[in-house]
Amino acid sequence: MALKxxxxxxxxxxxxxxxxxxxxxxxxVLVLALTVAKVTSGDFELPRAETLK
Known part of the structure; x- marks a missing residue:
């Protein structure tokens, strides 16, 4: 029992x-689900580094 x-x-x-x-x-959970859906879809690619000219 609490004193107060x-x-x-x-x-x-x-x-x-x-x-x-x-x-x-x-x-x-919503952000995690959207991230998983984006990564597991077939069109996800890492950004390519720009080549130096």
Missing amino acids: AEHEMHSRRRSRNTGVGLLLAAFV
Whole structure:
């Protein structure tokens, strides 16, 4: 048992932080999925170095 009762502000902040964390994780998964889709498609090529003249 906690010595001090949790204030309502802390529970609201925790739920907001959880929401922001889930959105951040979804964004990372989206970027990873787009990267994997781009790399695994047949038309991906590394940029060629320009030749010196």
